[in-house]
Amino acid sequence: MPEIKRALPQPTPETRHFWDGARDGELRLQRCDDCAHVYFPPRPFCPECASRSVSVFQASGRGTLHSYVINHRPAPGFDPPYSIAVVKLDEGPKMLTNVVNTPQTPEALELDMDLEVHFEKMTDEITLPLFQPADPNRAKSNR
Amino acid sequence: MKQKSVAIVGAAESTELGKTPHISQIQIHADAAFNTLADAGLRPKDIDGIATAGESPVGIAYYLGIEPKWIDATSIGGCSFMLHVRHAAAAINEGLCSTVLITHGESGRSQVGRGGFARAASSLNGQFELPYGPTGPPTMFTIPVLRYMKDYGVSEEQLATVAVIQREWAAMNPRASFRDPITVADVLESTMIAYPFRKLMCCLVTDGGGALILTAAERAKDFDTRPVYVLGTGESSESPMVSQMDDFSTSRAFRVSGRLAFDEAGIATSDVDHLMVYDAFAHLPLYGLADLGFCDRGEAAAFIEDRRTAPGGLLPLNTNGGGLSYMHSGMYGMYALQESVRQLRGVAPAQVKGARISVAHGVGGMFSAAGTIVMSNDPP
Numbered sequence: 001m002p003e004i005k006r007a008l009p010q011p012t013p014e015t016r017h018f019w020d021g022a023r024d025g026e027l028r029l030q031r032c033d034d035c036a037h038v039y040f041p042p043r044p045f046c047p048e049c050a051s052r053s054v055s056v057f058q059a060s061g062r063g064t065l066h067s068y069v070i071n072h073r074p075a076p077g078f079d080p081p082y083s084i085a086v087v088k089l090d091e092g093p094k095m096l097t098n099v100v101n102t103p104q105t106p107e108a109l110e111l112d113m114d115l116e117v118h119f120e121k122m123t124d125e126i127t128l129p130l131f132q133p134a135d136p137n138r139a140k141s142n143r
Numbered sequence: 144m145k146q147k148s149v150a151i152v153g154a155a156e157s158t159e160l161g162k163t164p165h166i167s168q169i170q171i172h173a174d175a176a177f178n179t180l181a182d183a184g185l186r187p188k189d190i191d192g193i194a195t196a197g198e199s200p201v202g203i204a205y206y207l208g209i210e211p212k213w214i215d216a217t218s219i220g221g222c223s224f225m226l227h228v229r230h231a232a233a234a235i236n237e238g239l240c241s242t243v244l245i246t247h248g249e250s251g252r253s254q255v256g257r258g259g260f261a262r263a264a265s266s267l268n269g270q271f272e273l274p275y276g277p278t279g280p281p282t283m284f285t286i287p288v289l290r291y292m293k294d295y296g297v298s299e300e301q302l303a304t305v306a307v308i309q310r311e312w313a314a315m316n317p318r319a320s321f322r323d324p325i326t327v328a329d330v331l332e333s334t335m336i337a338y339p340f341r342k343l344m345c346c347l348v349t350d351g352g353g354a355l356i357l358t359a360a361e362r363a364k365d366f367d368t369r370p371v372y373v374l375g376t377g378e379s380s381e382s383p384m385v386s387q388m389d390d391f392s393t394s395r396a397f398r399v400s401g402r403l404a405f406d407e408a409g410i411a412t413s414d415v416d417h418l419m420v421y422d423a424f425a426h427l428p429l430y431g432l433a434d435l436g437f438c439d440r441g442e443a444a445a446f447i448e449d450r451r452t453a454p455g456g457l458l459p460l461n462t463n464g465g466g467l468s469y470m471h472s473g474m475y476g477m478y479a480l481q482e483s484v485r486q487l488r489g490v491a492p493a494q495v496k497g498a499r500i501s502v503a504h505g506v507g508g509m510f511s512a513a514g515t516i517v518m519s520n521d522p523p
Binding site: 006007008009010011012015019040041066067068069070071072073074075077078081082084085086094095096097098106111112122126128 | 264287288293334337
């Protein structure tokens, strides 16, 4: 275990629901009550139509690998090489994450491959939503 | 002459570029400022407007002995200096001040007297990007590129070609950090930094500075320097988080900023004799060429591969060698502007013969913001 840990988020009142959800094993997004736009990162209004009437909901936790880099340089709390990836969630928004539980190589990390969320507890308060290759059986039946 | 025109009447870089651990960051600003004042034949007391990024303009004005009537602390990354030019032109035209000094200085390599760029853990970046291990521009600016390469069939060899051609320009520039020729194979075999980016696809990390002095165009005749007129300017922003760019193959900020500048100048891309596109990494010229309208999206890699931006090509691009080979202190935009001024004064080491219109396009953050300046040596 590296001595210096990775940077951890400090939730704000506007983002607390997201991090509480991650701690409880739920990937939470927001949807506009007026125009149905689904968005990320969290904020208490719709970035599409500016409505302040928005709701939090549990996302499917599934998406595809949109883009990434594989960092080969040292980083606090990481063991290079490791991927820094953007997942395009099935609900629409993009999120930065790490793709884990698979070799950190261009061959294993194929763009547009199916991913599913994998929560990794960092502290009692913070759990990070990472992603891993989707279980092919489950992905097929649900998509 | 068109009313309300502004000219760059002073321009210079710091005396030294590269590795200068014997000078602190604020003194790099001062060195560039004094070189620029000397270029324009002015003294600090002649300056009544100040703009800078990375340091406080209050601190720079105090350090240099300037009593400002106008201050701009716009600090949004490497294109800040393009925005300073735009804001200074507006301020001069509005009569808020008459003679603006824009300074840049960074102890980017030696880190002497340089503040940090840490982001709060509660910021959007701190919550939704930094926990996943990006360690700075090489692992952030590069994130959209695999998507772009897959969607438009761009190869790693084509990405490497950007660096190879810019090295050809750098070879003609005695002040460039790297001047030895390189091949596509050299680039692809250089150290892997963040796949698909090898070391030679990433900019340098150096120390250096530069400054500009702007005043009303009708005053330009009072200066010994050949005036460079500001024809059009643009600025915009998209997102502080690269992962939230709307489309990973194009920058909205680039498109908006470029369109504003070209429209104000009343020029088309075919009018441009010389182009600077901020190149912190090898993919930036690809985005810049398409987003500014020089080619269709997806054609940029072939555009460069066909040597249209290389020495002898119709659109000389990044003729100082760029951030990849000339220098890059952290906020490179000032050096793009300096090269445009040199080209339009006719004194660039790799001079484009008869250059009349130059465009300098800068990026701020990781595709977060943009600034574009269209300049000419012909009075507007």
